[in-house]
Amino acid sequence: MPFLASDADVETFARDGFLLVPGLLDAAETERLAVTARRDRSMEQGATTRSDAAGGKTILAVRDSLSDDIYSRLVRSRRIAESMSRLLGDEVYHYHHKLMLKEPRVGGAWEWHQDYGYWYSYGCLYPAMGSCYIAIDRATQANGCLQIVPGSHHFGRLEHGKVGGQTGADPERVAAVLNRLPLMYVEMQPGDGLFFHSNLLHRSDANTSPDPRWSLIACYNTRGNDPYELKRHNRYQPLDLLPDDAQL
């Protein structure tokens, strides 16, 4: 049976702000996701590039709508969506999803931020939101894996402003947080999943390695947190969940 968050996982997530699930996708599903992404020409149309302070570039394809592709089927899979509902304690809906392409040697860094630092300004009143990062490629310190601060979601939303060319959390606060809590490098194998709370502080280094670091990130909002005004992404709409035995 595919993964489904247990009561113990709900406790872990509440305490740490994240849940790492090795083998969230099996080998065949992981391969299908990777093959689809590498062949996906439509990505070139919708993609944007974000630069970091040193000129590194990450390609980002953000999608607000669902289709029948493997990315959408993952968003609609019970193992991710129903697990996220359990972790956040409310029914979730698709807020958006994105492919993050950190290419070898040029993939840029991300400054410390909380996703709710962004989503707050898109009309979401509560931080009852979360994401699931699905590794398409192996993510290591060398190719700029995610770095998180376990437990940092308990600080609540930090001020966000311009940090270099990006929107990031107030550097003074981040330094104070890092004096209290250790950071963790989230090294992942292809097919592993990381569920994380929208107030969890995270960042990543540039990819200076010869290996790509691609991922799919599925972002969810909760039914009780329908944006009071819609600046970006989606309002509440029931998510049509896929049965467990549907092919991804």
Ligand SMILES: O=C(O)CCC(=O)C(=O)O
């Ligand atoms: O993939 C990364 O390195 C960072 C992604 C990220 O921070 C985000 O999508 O919020």
